[in-house]
Amino acid sequence: MVSLLSSLGATDEDFERLKLVSDQLESDPTLPFRKSRNGRICLDPRVRRGYRLEKQPFILSCEEDFVRHDSETLRSFDEVQDDLQLNTVLQALLAFKFLVIHGVDIARRPRLDYARAEWICTLFNLRTVTTTGLLGEPALEGVHSDGVDHTMTTFLSSRNMTAESAETFLHDMSEVNGKRWHETDPELVKGKAQHRGFLDTLLVVDHEYKHSVSPVHPIDDAEPAIRDMLIFFTRKPTVAGHVSFRYDSVVPHRALPMSFGIPAVHPESAIAA
Structure with missing residues (x-):
């Protein structure tokens, strides 16, 4: 990933800065064991820009x-700041994801506008923390999908986390939503992955595979266990009737402007999945 992202404009200095960006996270609106920020980004191939x-x-x-206690609930997160959005590694990760997903046939979700060229990406910077009496769960909701076309997860760092923590399981779409990761049908587990090194990245077609993640456990019970991640939810814009339709603006951010180039994609180079 370092080589790929460097070729897309990431600088050596920003790799080091990215490792520390999660130290600036705030509390989460609904989960006590998590700290978070988010931001929305448009990837527009027509003008070859992300903004x-x-x-x-x-x-x-x-x-x-x-399916979780805060499903159907409007949540407002603290916003991603310039220390993350202006980081050239972050921008290269967005360009990388665009290059992988654009033009690839996937199982389509209802009430998304696949005639639109642009992609809407909701970026989360998340820190999961386990302390005495509070278990940190990267996916408290159990088996789930994220309501998007593609979910990409990128590991930043961890501290005091056991080697068996935070395993990601991919499940057949017939698996029951909300099942705990260890309660699922083994016959419906289609893959397993684990983020361990800086920039380890997993990309899932969100309407073709559900997923679940095991908890974060500490090596030393006297100290917190911490896991820092970037999560990229990317989908086509919504249409009327979608739960997010009223909250799917493509207006640029005035207070925190950001724009970066994305590589050109030619129709003849698109891959059919």
């Missing part, structure tokens, strides 16, 4: 295969 979008509330629904 920051204005803040909007965030919502996921049971209909989108996300």
Whole structure:
């Protein structure tokens, strides 16, 4: 990933800065064991640019295969700041994801506008923390989908985390939403991955595989266990009737502007999955 991202404009200095960016995270609106920030970004191949979008509330629904106590709830996160959005590694990760997903046939979600050229990406910077009496769970919701076309997860760092922590399991779409990672049908597990090194990255077609993640456990019970991640939820813009339609603006962010170039993609080079 370092070589790929460097070829897309990432600088040596920004790799080091990215490792520390999660230290600036704030509390999460609904999960006590998590710290978070988010931001919305438009990837527009017509002008070969990515740009920051204005803040909007965030919502996921049971209909989108996300079953948790805060499903259907509008959540407002603290915003991603310039220390992350202006980092050239972050911008290269967005360009990398665009290059992988654009033009690839996937299982389509209802009420998304696949005639539109642009992609809407909701970026999360998340820190999961386990302390005495509070278990940190990267996916408290159990088996789920994220209501998007593609979910990409990138590891930044961990501290005091056991080698068996935070395993990601991919499940057949017939698996029951909300099942705990260890309660699932082994016959429906289609893959397993674990983020361990800086920039380890997993990309999932979100409407073709559900996923779950095991908890974060400490090596030393007297100290917190910490896991820092970047999560990229990317989908086509919504249409009327979608739960997020009212919160899907493509207006640029005025207070936190950001724009970067993305490589050209030619139609003849598109890959059919």
